[in-house]
Each structure stands twice: as C-alpha cells, then as structure tokens.
Amino acid sequence: xxxxxxxxxxxxxxxxxxxxxxxxxxxxxxxxxxxxxxxxxxxxxxxxxxxxxxxxxxxxxxxxxxxxxxxxxxxxxxxxxxxxxxxxxxxxxxxxxxxxxxxxxxxxxxxxxxxxxxxxxxxxxxxxxxxxxxxxxxxxxxxxx
Amino acid sequence: xxxxxxxxxxxxxxxxxxxxxxxxxxxxxxxxxxxxxxxxxxxxxxxxxxxxxxxxxxxxxxxxxxxxxxxxxxxxxxxxxxxxxxxxxxxxxxxxxxxxxxxxxxxxxxxxxxxxxxxxxxxxxxxxxxxxxxxxxxxxxxxxxxxxxxxxxxxxxxxxxxxxx
Numbered sequence: 001x002x003x004x005x006x007x008x009x010x011x012x013x014x015x016x017x018x019x020x021x022x023x024x025x026x027x028x029x030x031x032x033x034x035x036x037x038x039x040x041x042x043x044x045x046x047x048x049x050x051x052x053x054x055x056x057x058x059x060x061x062x063x064x065x066x067x068x069x070x071x072x073x074x075x076x077x078x079x080x081x082x083x084x085x086x087x088x089x090x091x092x093x094x095x096x097x098x099x100x101x102x103x104x105x106x107x108x109x110x111x112x113x114x115x116x117x118x119x120x121x122x123x124x125x126x127x128x129x130x131x132x133x134x135x136x137x138x139x140x141x142x143x144x145x
Numbered sequence: 146x147x148x149x150x151x152x153x154x155x156x157x158x159x160x161x162x163x164x165x166x167x168x169x170x171x172x173x174x175x176x177x178x179x180x181x182x183x184x185x186x187x188x189x190x191x192x193x194x195x196x197x198x199x200x201x202x203x204x205x206x207x208x209x210x211x212x213x214x215x216x217x218x219x220x221x222x223x224x225x226x227x228x229x230x231x232x233x234x235x236x237x238x239x240x241x242x243x244x245x246x247x248x249x250x251x252x253x254x255x256x257x258x259x260x261x262x263x264x265x266x267x268x269x270x271x272x273x274x275x276x277x278x279x280x281x282x283x284x285x286x287x288x289x290x291x292x293x294x295x296x297x298x299x300x301x302x303x304x305x306x307x308x309x310x
Contacts, residue, residue: 052220052227082201085179098205099221
C-alpha cells in the first residue's frame with residue numbers, strides 16, 4: 001500500500017514537472033531565468049504602459065518568451081464588437097488604444113500592464129482591463145503571416 | 146442604386162470634405178478623428194452593404210497600418226494624440242485626408258477593376274457594376290463639395306433706390 005502511494009506521488013510529481021498547465025498555481029509569476037528577466041525588464045522599461053508602445057514591447061519580449069515556450073505568441077486585443085473604438089486598461093488612467101499587444105507564454109500574459117512577472121492568462125482580462133467581456137483576442141498578423 | 150443611397154453617399158462625401166477642410170469647426174482633434182472614422186465606416190457600408198467583414202475593425206486595422214507609414218514611432222493610439230505629442234497637430238487634417246482617399250480606393254478599387262472587366266458583358270444588377278456606380282456617385286459628391294468651397298460667396302446687390310426716408 002505504501003509503495004503504491006509512493007508510486008502515485010512520483011507520477012504526479014513528474015506530471016507537474018512536465019506539464020506547464022500544472023506548473024503554475026494561479027498566482028505564481030512566470031519563472032524567467034536571470035538573463036531572460038533582465039531582457040524582459042529592459043523591454044518594459046524602454047516601452048512603459050503610458051508610452052503606447054505596446055507593440056514594440058511585445059516584439060522585443062517574444063523572442064525571450066519563445067525560448068521558454070515554443071508556443072509563445074503575440075496577441076492583439078480588440079474591442080469585441082463594432083460599438084467601441086478603444087480598449088481601455090484599468091491603469092494607467094486616461095490612455096486610449098485602438099489595439100493592445102501582449103505576449104502569451106506558459107499560460108501567462110506579459111506586457112507593460114502585467115510587468116515582468118506576467119499575469120496568468122485566465123485572469124489577465126479581469127485583472128487589467130475595463131469591460132473585460134467586451135474584448136477579443138486576435139492572433140498577431142506579423143507572426144502568423 | 147436607390148435615390149436614398151445616392152443622397153447618402155453625396156452627404157458622406159460632402160461631410161468628409163467639410164471636416165477635413167475646416168477641422169477646427171468640428172471639435173477637438175480627437176473628436177474630428179473619431180467622426181471621420183465613423184463616416185468612413187458608414188461610407189464603406191453604403192458602398193458594399195453585403196460585405197461580411199466587420200467594417201469598423203477593417204478600417205481601424207487599415208488606419209493603424211497607415212499611421213505606422215505616416216508617423217515616426219507610431220503607436221496604436223489616436224493619431225490626433227500622437228501628432229500633438231510630436232508638435233505636429235496642424236497636420237492632422239492633411240494626414241487624415243490621405244487616409245480617407247486611400248480608404249476609398251481600398252473599399253472600391255477591386256470592384257472598379259472588376260467592373261471594367263465586365264464592361265463587355267454587363268448584366269443589369271451586377272454587384273460589381275453597382276458598386277462602381279456608387280463610387281462614381283461618391284466622387285460626384287466630393288466634386289460638388291469642392292466646387293461649393295471654391296466658388297465666391299453669392300452677394301445680392303443692395304437696392305438703395307427703393308429706400309424711403
């Protein structure tokens with residue numbers, strides 16, 4: 001009985017180690033290496049949220065994100081329907097963006113709103129955006145063409 | 146094309162011309178930009194009512210791409226705000242005009258080419274011919290607006306002889 005339990009625990013530990021979905025309990029930051037973190041921080045420092053340069057930040061972050069996650073991609077955020085022109089973040093106040101860009105890697109979104117630690121994708125809209133149900137994800141054209 | 150559609154196209158063309166000719170009379174720069182984009186959306190809908198693509202998103206996608214070509218270090222923020230930040234606020238109308246003209250070509254250029262190709266086999270109610278007709282109506286509206294602006298104001302002469310003391 002004890003041996004069986006130990007085997008089960010070992011299998012579960014191995015699954016957690018190898019399956020990204022299980023590696024991050026919901027609030028943990030993305031686990032950059034030291035050099036990766038520095039590169040991402042530099043990109044975010046050069047293109048802060050109130051600069052509007054979210055696309056430039058995303059294009060600089062993506063190669064580093066891709067080192068960690070081969071499926072890393074850049075998303076565009078758009079208003080969900082025809083009745084809005086802008087996407088509005090909770091902070092910084094007063095900005096107006098036709099589109100926003102964010103990088104997804106290991107189930108986290110990373111951009112100037114989340115900071116270097118990223119925000120889990122499934123809570124990203126509610127955490128950082130006004131009217132989160134009025135937004136839609138669009139794959140970035142430059143990466144997909 | 147119905148008379149109502151024709152009238153609407155003429156109105157849209159004239160209104161766009163008026164806003165770009167004297168933008169300061171239509172509100173702050175950001176408001177002018179939004180009004181122009183909405184008029185473009187309406188124009189695209191009239192020119193191609195059967196389009197399945199979301200016109201607003203198509204126009205904004207095109208506008209963001211256009212801003213990258215027209216403004217150094219462009220961002221997906223309103224053009225008006227970016228130009229103000231760069232001390233180029235006075236250029237908004239000229240740059241918007243370029244986008245308005247380009248949008249017209251994008252919205253109808255393919256249809257015109259298709260219409261030209263179909264000249265020999267013109268069928269009544271052909272969608273390509275109809276859209277080409279809409280484009281011509283729109284250009285006629287723009288031309289009329291320009292002529293109104295260019296013409297000297299009409300002043301009726303005062304008849305001094307009819308005054309009684």
